[in-house]
Each structure stands twice: as C-alpha cells, then as structure tokens.
Amino acid sequence: MTTLLFIEQMLNGLQFGVMLFLMSAGLTLVFGVMGLINLAHGSLFMIGAFTAAAVAAATGSFVLALMASLAAAAIAGALIELTIIRRLYDRDHLDQVLATFALILIFSEGTRWMFGSFPLFLDVPKVLAGPVTLPGGIEYPAYRLSIILIGLLVAAGMFALINRTRVGIRIRAGEADREMIAALGVDIAKLYTFVFALGAALAGFAGALVGAIQSVQVGMGEPVLILAFVVIVIGGIGSIKGAFVGALLVGFTDTMGRVLLPQIFALFLEPSAAVSVGSALASMLIYILMAGVLVFRPRGLYGVT
Amino acid sequence: MTRETLINVAALAVLLAVPLWALMADEPFIITLATRAAIFALAGVGLNLALGSGGLVSLGHAVFFGIGGYAMGILASHAQSYEPIMEAPFLIEGTKSMPMIWLVAMVTSALAALAIGALSLRTSGVYFIMITLAFGQMIYYFAISWPAYGGEDGLSIYVRNEFPGLNTLVPMQFFGLCFAILCLALLLMNAIHKSAFGLALSAARQNETRVLSVGMKPYHLRLVAFVISGAVTGLAGALFADLNRFVSPTMLSWQMSGEIIIFIIIGGVGRLFGPVIGAMIFILLEHTLGGLSEFWHVYLGALLLGIVLFAKGGVIGAFAGREKAHD
C-alpha cells in the first residue's frame, strides 16, 4: 500500500472515530451522571438524520438541515427525558434496557410510518462536494475533512464545557455524588434534562453529518449505538476523555483492519480466501480489541476502579 | 396448588389445546404459530436462568439462538449436498438426524457461552449489558461477512430433519416434539431452581457478599448458569431453524436478543413459566396486531413500556401476586 493511500485511510479512521465520539459522549455522560443505560440513543441519531434529510429536501440548505437536526434531537431527547426516562433513574438496569428498547421500537416504527421504508438521501453541500488537496498532495473529500474538523471542535467544546463551566462542575459533581449536588441546591431534575438533551443533540448531529455519506434509513442508529457501547466499554463509563480515546481507537482499528487484514492474509492465502478470511476477521476486530481491554482493565482505560 | 401453579398449568394446556383444535379445524398455519410460540418459549426459558435467577441482563442471547440455528443449517446442508464438513484430520460429515443436530447445537452454543461469559462476567451491571450486546454484534457481523454458509442471505434447507419414529414434516408431529422439549426444559429449570446450585445462584443475585462469605464464588455460579442458559437457547435456535428450514444472520441480531428478553418480561421475570406465557402472548400479538397494521412494533413498544413502568411483575405477577419465598 502506498503512503498516500495509508494516510487517506488514517483520515477515514479519524473521521469514523470522531463520529463515534459524538455518539459516545452523550451515552457516557448520561450513564455517568444519571446511572442510566439508554438504548434509544441510536434512535436520536436516526431522528437527526431524518430531520436533516427532510429539511434539506424542503429548503435546500445544508446548514439549516444541520441546525434542525440538532434542535429536533435535543427536543426529542428533552421530551423523552421528561416523560419517560426520568422514571427510570431509580430503576434497575433491566428496566432501563427494556423501556429504552421499547422506545426504539416506537421510534423506528414511527419513523417508518412517517417516511416509509425506502431510504432517504441527503446530499453533501455543493461547496464541500469535491476533494481538497492536503499538504503532501493527498486528495481527500472536503466533506469528510469537514466532519473531522467539526467533530474535533465539538470534542474541544465538550472538554471545555465539562472542565471550565459551572454546568460542567455540576455535571462532574453529579457523577461523584448525587446527594451532594442536591444539597448544594442545584436543581437536579433540570440538570438531568439538560444533560440528556445535550447528549441527544450530539447524537442527532452525528446522524445528520453521517446521513450525507450513507443512506438515511430506519435502523441506521442501532449499529452505531452498539459501536458506541464498545467505545464506552473500552474508554470507561462516565469518562469523556475515555470516550474520545476509545472512539478514535475503534475508528482506526476498524478502518485499518478492513484495509490491511485482507492484504496481510493475501501474503499466504490465495486471493479469494484472503479476502473472505480477512474481511470476516476485520469485522470482528474491534470486539477483539474490546475483549483485550476487558481482560486487562475490566473497568475500561479511564474507568474508575 | 398455588395460583401461580394454576396459571402455569393453564398456560401449558392452552399451548397444547390450540394446535389440537387447529388440527381438527384443519388450520395448519395455527399449528405452526403454536410451534413458534413453543420454540420462543424455550429460548426464553434458557435466558431466564441467567436473567431471572442469576440477575444477568444478557443482551446477547441471540448469539446462542443463532449458533443453534447455524449448527442445524451447516450440518443439514452438508448432509444435503453429501459433502463432508471436514476430511482432515478426521472426517466429519453432515447429518439430518435431529438428536445429533440438537447435541451439536447445545455443545457449540455452550462453548460460545463459556467464552463470552468468561469475559463478560469479569464485569457487572451496565458493562455486562453492553459487552454481551457487543459480542452478539461481533458474531452477527461475522456471520454476514463469512461467505461459506450464505453470508447475509442465509442458508436454506430443503427438507426438515428427521427424528426416529416421527414424520417431522407433519406440523402436529413437529409441534409435539417442540412441546415435549419445552416441557423437559421446564422440568430441568424447575429442578435447578430448587437445587443447591439454584439457591446459591439466586443468593448471588441478591447479595454477592453473602455468597462470598459462605465460601462460594459468584463468578463460577454465574458462568455455569450462563453456559446452561446458552445451551438451552441454542437448542431453541436449532428447532427454530428447523421450523423455518432456513437460517440467517437475523437470528443472531440484537433485535432477536431483545425479543427473547421481551418474552420473559411479558410473562414475568424469574418465574418459571414467564417465558412460556410471554412467548404465547407475543405470538398472539404478532399475529393479531401484525394483521391489523404493518407497524405493529409500535404497539409492542407501547405495551412493553407500560409493563416496565407500571406492571413490573408481568402477567404472572399481575395474577398470582408476589412470588412465594419458599417451597
């Protein structure tokens, strides 16, 4: 493989990782602060993508579509937090799993009912449609590069929010000790709604961004959700830093595995066998990575032991 | 007889009576539905040992269901094509014999449960949920990307496999087989529930420290429960594949894992017959609501949400009250 191709694949891995971070950040915060496992996070991803596709089709503006996706996912998040999720904080994990699984069923079928079973398409905005030439002569799609930049910006924003702001202090206090922040007079109910809506908005935003490079369809959220779980297990529950490191690790491992493994197997297997063994193994690689982390650090890389 | 026992007997009676009626009314499709219910119930009975007694919220049980299915698909497809599965170092041939297929299905899913359980049980709580889900997805993607047995398209078997003395192609006979296996599994789970192992397992769910301080290891108890649980669910998978004469990665999907949990929840968590009643209601809903609207999952979701938020004990809990603590 040429160096150029290698760098291009590294960028693809980075783009995938950044997108996973947007998904994982909300999940890990919601678990860290509220102790809730939310399977419906993938539905919020889907809501973002569908909203973006619908708004872009109606207005022709990609920026409007992105903003609408953020708003729609945040509102959907706040609504389900206020009506359903908050009843689950004191329940056991099984109840949380079931209730949020029920939400997936409702959201997925509801979306199918509104938009039909055929996938929608969200076009990459014209300005970003072509490739850009990076230093060293690498041609890389401008849109994917934008996703990387936006994702890194959002990540920086999240770190600033958690570490530098009053809300961030409250969130961290909430992770450490719920009763204490109640005693400090923080309105816990509002804080929880805010954190949940924030996570939802990030997921919806990720959905909208990804919607332009893959088709927008019902069920698109859950595979990403499960990858986000892998990220969180690797990074450690509740840690934004862990989510970031985990997301990049998963992004690189998956992307590079798919490219490299078939080539590695081609060294000593016949071509067709190399492709099938290589790609089958590549599809399992991140889970093997997760298993490896589990053996050595059962609470994840940055998890509290 | 307690009220719960009464409900249990009634559930089995209904599950047996419906196909008998369908036989007389010449409604073979109803018999197939009842067979589906019995098989789903069996899958749920398997999971219930881990989930109900052990408190292990496994969101990856479709793995074992699917492995059981593929055990059937692979063995039968090789028997169908007369190609051995492997020749070296020793010859393994396909088979159309159900008992042999069941054995292989249970052993392979038990081994998978051993591997997944040994890793996942190093953690607990929400980590366990996410990890079982992730391993489930791993096997799912593996099945999709491994072309030898149909990949994404799955694997079809032309003729249902054979059981000595029965014509398994007759719906009622195949139902009888599945029903009998379900009853055996219920007997087995009942015995386990009352055994030394069952007592220790459910004590470990209630209070891990207690179990440790009387000299037992919760990890071992849970791992054994997980393996037995996986084997029973795997057996259900083999039967399900035989019912449809088809196996595909869908059997391994996380939605399937979710559905197996739903069977348990509708009926009642930790109740011996919870999955039986839950699977019957699920099939009934699928059939009636599915007939009314193609979006019947919305109603299923709403029902599930209602049960979780307002009726935690499921159907058995609602009618039989709190579980009696002793026997």
Next chain:
Amino acid sequence: MTDVVLRTEKLFKSFGALKATNDVSLDLRKGEIHALIGPNGAGKSTLIQQITGHLASDSGTVRLMNEDLSGVGPAERARKGLGRTFQISSLAMEHTVLQNAVLGALGKRGNVMSFFKPVMKDAQLVSAAKAALVQVGLAEFAAIRTADLSHGQRRQLEVAVALTLKPKAFLMDEPMAGLGLEGAQQMIALLTKLRKEAPILLIEHDMDAVFALADRISVLVYGEVIATGTPEEIKVNPEIRRAYLGDEVPA
C-alpha cells in the same frame, strides 16, 4: 502459643497518604472474645476486610491455625474457617430465613454444583441450618422471608449463617449496631455462649457490651493498636482514657 487461632502479623494498608492500617499485630485465642475498639475512622473495618481477604494488604500476613492466608481469596478464607457477620446486614433478602441458613451450611459442605437434588430436602443441610437457627433463637421464624424480619432478627440470622460454617474464628462487625436495649442484651447472651464454639474478634461501638463481653480489648487509633489488655487494664490505662475513652468508661 498453641491456643492462638487467628493472628495478624505486621499488617499495613494505605489509601494514598492515609495509613488505614499501620503495623497491626493481633491474635485471637481459643475460647475468648477479643474486642477491637476505636474511634470512627480508626481503621477497624479496613482491618476486618484485610483479614477476610476482601482487601489486599500492602504487607504483613494473616494466619489462621498458623496457616498463612496470603493470596487466598475471601471465598476460600470463609471455607477455611473465617465466619464473618457484617455491619450492614448482608443476607439474601428474598430467601427465607431457613434458606439463608441452608446457604451457609451448603458453603460449609461444598459441592454447590449440584443441579437436580432439591436442596431444601437435603436432611443434613437442613438439620445443620435448623440447629444454627435454634442456637440464635430464630427457629420459629424459619419459614419467614428474610426481608420481613426485624432489624435485630436479621443480625441474629447473620450470626446463624456464620455458625453454619462451623468456623474456627468469628469476625463480627458491630453485631449490636441498631439493636435496642433488649436486642443488645439478647445478642450479648448469644455471643457469651458462642465463644465456646469459636473465639470471636468483635468490632463494637457499644462500650457496655464490649466491657461486658470481652476477655481482651485492643484499642485502634489511626490504624495503630495503641494498647491491648483485659478490660480492667484498658479501663485504668491513662493514655487510653485521654486518647479515646474519655468519660465514657463505665464505672
């Protein structure tokens, strides 16, 4: 000495800068109740957890019947004869009282991987469990759900479960906590009898109980044993009066 059942030798444990256990050497002898007292945060619970194996020590050894328990996990230590009761009741709440006791007896017998025989019909286990319940005075409550017991009864059940293990030494973490006057007196009577079964290392805040029960008392302050002696010796030790007991000493 041959009558030493349990001994800690130079145990250390730090959490960061905090020395929770600092050079603790103690022994527990046949037939005695050895009370461990000290102000809150003195490291009593940490010490108990090091002895039971729930916490790994930084250094030092724990010996039971002169056997070094280093590297032995909590489950094995329980099997080797450490019978523990907990500060916060630690029982299977959905099980009956008898089932909890049978669980203990099962732990003692071993062979938990038995899948087909109904455990509650195992005559040996059930009679061992019932005997323990009789000893603590819970026989008539055998069929009650543990969650429905009173607080004091749960404490008694804790002791009963520990008894079924036929331990070589009891470790009891505040068995009187939360008991009323009457309950405490019942518990004192029970422990007085129990020391003949196996010696008791007793952590207790209730000074009346400690001075009524203990054959020896060790005082733990900031993770260190500052004195060990008979109740009489401890009572008159001026250093302890100053450092800890103050005017609480019963006359």
